Amino acid sequence: MLSERRLQVLRAIVQDYVGTEEPVGSKALTERHNLGVSPATVRNDMAALEDEGYIAQPHTSAGRIPTDKGYRLFVDKLAGVKPMTAPERRAIQNFLGGAVDLDDVVARTVRLLAQLTRQVAVVQYPSLTRSTVRHVELLSLAPARLMLVLITDTGRVEQRLVDCPAPFGESSLADLRARLNSRVAGRRFADVPGLVEDLPEAFEAEDRGTVSTVLSTLLETLVEENEERLVIGGTANLTRFGHDFPLTIRPVLEALEEQVVLLKLLGEAKDPGVTVRIGHENAHEGLNSTSVVSVGYGSGGEAVAKLGVVGPTRMDYPGTMGAVRAVARYVGQILAES
Amino acid sequence: MLSERRLQVLRAIVQDYVGTEEPVGSKALTERHNLGVSPATVRNDMAALEDEGYIAQPHTSAGRIPTDKGYRLFVDKLAGVKPMTAPERRAIQNFLGGAVDLDDVVARTVRLLAQLTRQVAVVQYPSLTRSTVRHVELLSLAPARLMLVLITDTGRVEQRLVDCPAPFGESSLADLRARLNSRVAGRRFADVPGLVEDLPEAFEAEDRGTVSTVLSTLLETLVEENEERLVIGGTANLTRFGHDFPLTIRPVLEALEEQVVLLKLLGEAKDPGVTVRIGHENAHEGLNSTSVVSVGYGSGGEAVAKLGVVGPTRMDYPGTMGAVRAVARYVGQILAES
DNA sequence: TGCTGGCACTCACGATCGAAGAGTGCCAGG
DNA sequence: CCTGGCACTCTTCGATCGTGAGTGCCAGCA
Numbered sequence: 095m096l097s098e099r100r101l102q103v104l105r106a107i108v109q110d111y112v113g114t115e116e117p118v119g120s121k122a123l124t125e126r127h128n129l130g131v132s133p134a135t136v137r138n139d140m141a142a143l144e145d146e147g148y149i150a151q152p153h154t155s156a157g158r159i160p161t162d163k164g165y166r167l168f169v170d171k172l173a174g175v176k177p178m179t180a181p182e183r184r185a186i187q188n189f190l191g192g193a194v195d196l197d198d199v200v201a202r203t204v205r206l207l208a209q210l211t212r213q214v215a216v217v218q219y220p221s222l223t224r225s226t227v228r229h230v231e232l233l234s235l236a237p238a239r240l241m242l243v244l245i246t247d248t249g250r251v252e253q254r255l256v257d258c259p260a261p262f263g264e265s266s267l268a269d270l271r272a273r274l275n276s277r278v279a280g281r282r283f284a285d286v287p288g289l290v291e292d293l294p295e296a297f298e299a300e301d302r303g304t305v306s307t308v309l310s311t312l313l314e315t316l317v318e319e320n321e322e323r324l325v326i327g328g329t330a331n332l333t334r335f336g337h338d339f340p341l342t343i344r345p346v347l348e349a350l351e352e353q354v355v356l357l358k359l360l361g362e363a364k365d366p367g368v369t370v371r372i373g374h375e376n377a378h379e380g381l382n383s384t385s386v387v388s389v390g391y392g393s394g395g396e397a398v399a400k401l402g403v404v405g406p407t408r409m410d411y412p413g414t415m416g417a418v419r420a421v422a423r424y425v426g427q428i429l430a431e432s
Numbered sequence: 433m434l435s436e437r438r439l440q441v442l443r444a445i446v447q448d449y450v451g452t453e454e455p456v457g458s459k460a461l462t463e464r465h466n467l468g469v470s471p472a473t474v475r476n477d478m479a480a481l482e483d484e485g486y487i488a489q490p491h492t493s494a495g496r497i498p499t500d501k502g503y504r505l506f507v508d509k510l511a512g513v514k515p516m517t518a519p520e521r522r523a524i525q526n527f528l529g530g531a532v533d534l535d536d537v538v539a540r541t542v543r544l545l546a547q548l549t550r551q552v553a554v555v556q557y558p559s560l561t562r563s564t565v566r567h568v569e570l571l572s573l574a575p576a577r578l579m580l581v582l583i584t585d586t587g588r589v590e591q592r593l594v595d596c597p598a599p600f601g602e603s604s605l606a607d608l609r610a611r612l613n614s615r616v617a618g619r620r621f622a623d624v625p626g627l628v629e630d631l632p633e634a635f636e637a638e639d640r641g642t643v644s645t646v647l648s649t650l651l652e653t654l655v656e657e658n659e660e661r662l663v664i665g666g667t668a669n670l671t672r673f674g675h676d677f678p679l680t681i682r683p684v685l686e687a688l689e690e691q692v693v694l695l696k697l698l699g700e701a702k703d704p705g706v707t708v709r710i711g712h713e714n715a716h717e718g719l720n721s722t723s724v725v726s727v728g729y730g731s732g733g734e735a736v737a738k739l740g741v742v743g744p745t746r747m748d749y750p751g752t753m754g755a756v757r758a759v760a761r762y763v764g765q766i767l768a769e770s
Numbered sequence: 771t772g773c774t775g776g777c778a779c780t781c782a783c784g785a786t787c788g789a790a791g792a793g794t795g796c797c798a799g800g
Numbered sequence: 801c802c803t804g805g806c807a808c809t810c811t812t813c814g815a816t817c818g819t820g821a822g823t824g825c826c827a828g829c830a
Contacts, residue, residue, distance in 0.1 A: 119822050132774055137823070155780050155822050195591075197661070229571055231581070243569065243581060243589070251581065251591045253533075323535070329667055330685035343681075347668035457793050470803050475794070493793050493809050 096146070102129060103139045104148055105172040108160050112408055117157030162373035162407060165385070169370050169411050176412035178420045182210075186424050193428065196220070196249040200325055203401065203425050208328025210417040213405035214350065216388075218324040218360055220248040220398045220429065227278045227286065230312065232271045237261040240304075242311055248393060248429050256311050259303040266301050270308065283316045322357055326350055328403075335406055345380030350404070355381075360400035363388045368415045373407045383407060387414050391422035393429035401425070434484070440467060441477045442486055443510045446498050450746055455495030500711035500745060503723070507708050507749050514750035516758045520548075524762050531766065534558070534587040538663055541739065541763050546666025548755040551743035552688065554726075556662040556698055558586040558736045558767065565616045565624065568650065570609045575599040578642075580649055586731060586767055594649050597641040604639050608646065621654045660695055664688055666741075673744055680744075683718030688742070693719075698738035701726045706753045711745045721745060725752050729760035731767035739763070 096104075106127045110118040120133040120140060129136065140158055143149045148164035151157070160168065178186070189206050193199040200217050207215035231243040240256040273296065277289045290309050294302040329350065332343050349355050355378050362377075363369035371386045385407045390397025402418055434442075444465045448456040458471040458478060467474065478496055481487045486502035489495070498506065516524070527544050531537040538555050545553035569581040578594040611634065615627045628647050632640040667688065670681050687693050693716050700715075701707035709724045723745045728735025739760055741752060 117822090121822075133822095134774055134776090135772085138773085141824080151823085153780095153782065156782070157822070229573070229579070231569055231571055233567055233569055233583075235567065241567070241583065245571075245579065245591070249591075251589055253583070253587075253589045327689060330682060330689060333682040333685065344668060344671040347671065351665060351668060455793090459793075471793095472803055472805090473801085476802085479795080489794085491810065494811070495793070 096143070099129065099131070100139045100143060101167075101172060102127075103136060104143055104160070104164060105168060107140075107143075107149060107158055108164065108168045108172070111159055112410055115408065117152055117159050119157040122157070159408075162375065165372045165407055165411070166375075169372070173412045175368065175419060176416040178416055183420060183424075186210075186420060190421075190424050190428050199425065199428055203421060204325050204327035207401065207403060207417065207421050208331060210421065211403045211405065211414050212328075212334065213331050213403040213409065213414065214326060214328045214346075215401070215403050216324060216326050216350075216356055216360065217401040218322065218357070218399040220246075220250060220392065221322060225250070225398055226280055226282050229279060230271070230274050232267055232274075232308070234262070234264065234267055240267070240308065242308060242315070244312065244315055248398065252315050254311050254315055256308055258307060260300060262301060262304045266297065266304075270297070270301075270305060274312075286316060287313055324353060324356060324360075326356070331405075342383055346384060346404070349378050349380035359386055360388050360402060363390075363400065363402075366390070366397075368419050369402075370411065370415065385409055385411075387411070387418050389418050389422045391426045391429075393426055434481070437467065437469070438477045438481060439505075439510060440465075441474055442481055442498070442502060443506060445478075445481075445487060445496060446502065446506045446510070449497055450748055453746065455490055455497050457495040460495070498746075500713065503710045503745055503749070504713075507710070511750045513706065513757060514754040516754055521758060521762075524548075524758060528759075528762050528766050537763065537766055541759060542663050542665035545739065545741060545755065545759050546669060548759065549741045549743065549752050550666075550672065551669050551741045551747065551752065552664060552666045552684075553739070553741050554662055554664050554688075554694055554698065555739040556660060556695070556737040558584070558588060558730065559660060563588070563736055564618055564620050567617060568609070568612050570605055570612075570646070572600070572602065572605055578605070578646065580646060580653070582650065582653055586736065590653050592649050592653055594646055596645060598638060600639060600642045604635065604642075608635070608639075608643060612650075624654060625651055662691060662694060662698075664694070669743075680721055684722060684742070687716050687718035697724055698726050698740060701728075701738065701740075704728070704735075706757050707740075708749065708753065723747055723749075725749070725756050727756050727760045729764045729767075731764055 103123070106123050106129070107118050110123065110126060120136040123129070123136055124131070124133050140149065143164070144151070144158065147161060148167060149158040150161050152159060186206060190199065190202055193202050196219075200219060204215045204217045207217070225246045225248050227244065228247050229245040231245070233241040233243065235241050235255075238258040238261050240258060240262065242254045242256050244252045246252075273293060274290065277293070278286050281289060290312070293309060294305045297305050329347065332346060335342055359371070359376065359378065359381070363371070368387060368389045373385060374382050376382060376384065376386060381404070383406065384404050386402055386404050388400050388402025390400050392398035401422055403414060405414065441461070444461055444467070445456050448461065448464060458474040461467070461474055462469070462471050478487065481502070482489070482496065485499060486505060487496040488499050490497060524544060528537065528540055531540050534557075538557060542553045542555045545555070563584045563586050565582065566585050567583040569583070571579040571581065573579050573593075576596040576599050578596060578600065580592045580594050582590045611631060612628065615631070616624050619627060628650070631647060632643045635643050667685065670684060673680055697709070697714065697716065697719070701709070706725060706727045711723060712720050714720060714722065714724060719742070721744065722742050724740055724742050726738050726740025728738050730736035740756055743752065
């Protein structure tokens with residue numbers, strides 16, 4: 095177990111390094127933080143911290159920089175989440191409040207998050223699987239062709255074409271529409287399959303094929319996983335990485351384009367609060383020198399999707415975590431209102 | 433007017449520079465292209481080309497590189513559009529053919545374009561203004577609250593909430609729905625305003641307010657310009673820019689995030705064929721060292737949106753133009769089918 | 771036991787210098 | 801009008817060499 099002072103030294107190292115982006119030495123440390131001890135003492139502490147793997151030297155006789163393990167300790171034990179200031183909170187609310195539809199909410203959220211954290215922002219569209227159905231609409235495009243429109247409580251709209259095995263009359267259509275909505279409106283997606291199972295039985299034999307087709311299309315839509323779209327923004331912030339970044343930025347941009355990778359990344363975070371994955375904790379190789387700060391958000395208390403930021407391991411964790419948490423909270427409010 | 437040989441020299445310079453990314457000298461030129469003349473002669477030609485502003489030297493006593501004006505001449509007069517090979521065409525068709533809905537078509541198009549050209553791809557969603565209406569649906573969410581759903585011939589769906597000035601009965605709703613569709617289904621967006629103008633008159637006085645509200649919401653939706661969404665991809669290709677790119681990549685990434693800038697960029701190209709804007713021809717400062725190759729696409733013969741790529745001025749113009757043209761063509765086919 | 775000042779040592783970094791090489795412009799001759 | 805030759809210009813690269821930040825270790829002191 096590390097002594098209290100050594101933890102303070104680690105905290106100071108992280109803070110200074112995040113600020114200056116340069117390895118920090120013992121002398122500079124004692125000057126900028128009043129630790130009450132001499133540089134020599136700090137050197138001893140640093141040696142101990144290095145033995146434990148919390149910090150490292152880029153080369154002999156240079157200052158120390160935190161390792162992933164060091165950041166991890168910092169995040170877990172040494173730093174809290176820095177709350178947003180009141181003006182910041184107001185700005186967030188104003189900015190998000192101006193959104194006109196779901197696409198706009200997501201687009202604004204990405205911009206906002208990127209600007210607040212000065213990093214790359216990632217926002218997942220509200221996931222269907224935990225949402226509820228607001229309305230299901232059926233439109234007749236041709237005698238044997240329907241369009242199925244699903245509207246969710248988060249304002250999302252999905253449409254599907256349905257080719258019917260047999261022509262389907264207007265009255266049957268109205269009937270199906272009414273029955274369908276009375277059963278599933280307001281219900282969670284997960285519950286829908288059980289609720290519509292026996293629906294075909296209520297129809298004439300000739301219409302049952304079509305009803306079944308419609309239902310299976312509906313269920314397909316509900317589970318459609320490729321609909322887990324996400325939006326990223328603020329990639330220009332990657333250029334703040336550092337001087338050495340040509341080698342760093344490439345794999346990050348590549349990883350960011352792989353939506354699958356990002357979805358997995360966000361999905362891994364099970365923590366109900368803000369989750370931080372640091373450097374090599376990220377499974378994807380291209381993100382080994384980045385940290386991901388993410389959190390779930392959703393209308394009401396329940397998380398329906400994730401959002402977060404991707405940045406260098408050398409980031410302002412308390413500030414970033416605060417921003418991410420605040421944005422998630424307000425997005426949730428906006429979604430609940432609409 | 434430049435002599436034939438000087439044009440060939442310019443062409444050779446462009447080709448070599450695009451290939452090697454290094455300034456090209458007179459000796460290397462004569463070795464790689466059999467121009468039938470000696471380096472000394474080429475030097476004279478180069479001096480002339482430099483006087484005319486087609487090429488420049490980064491510093492005294494280095495090879496020459498093409499200027500924006502040089503690329504312009506190359507694109508206009510010296511290079512054709514390189515057609516895709518048959519296997520490439522098949523690959524494009526296969527890749528795009530697998531798309532399940534409009535979002536997927538656009539997403540695949542971006543990926544494809546980025547991979548083919550190894551540059552940043554930009555695809556604008558099919559624009560509403562030139563599309564036609566497939567169907568308008570009205571849903572009653574509450575006594576005085578409707579949802580308006582607009583379905584276009586390109587498969588796009590837009591929804592809007594409508595707060596009615598007065599409660600609106602189911603029968604009036606059905607009436608409005610029917611009248612609306614009989615008038616606008618299959619018509620071009622541009623024609624819709626004139627077609628629905630007198631619609632309120634067909635309703636009882638108490639419903640006219642609501643009908644007007646619905647209509648104005650519909651018209652708003654049609655002209656909504658912020659709905660000119662676009663998708664970009666392949667940003668990782670920016671890292672291929674060169675060694676000096678930290679300064680170059682930043683403003684480009686920033687410009688790419690400004691959707692307004694990109695939309696203007698694509699919008700400016702009025703040419704029915706492939707349009708190329710080189711370096712400083714782009715109004716936006718951040719894109720002064722890039723070229724934009726764009727083309728319109730759409731179902732049927734008519735262009736409903738643009739797509740293109742953004743890359744360094746030092747790009748393979750014939751190949752890029754070929755790829756952009758081919759992709760646009762096949763996307764158009766896919767859209768026409770669905 | 772733990773902190774401190776002192777001291778020798780190690781390297782990265784930046785500046786200076788010089789040789790090498792690529793490329794040019796110009797000129798005289800074919 | 802083209803060509804070979806030649807002197808000249810500059811960038812690039814490597815080597816050399818201080819400089820200075822930072823370290824590790826040690827002996828002394830509370």
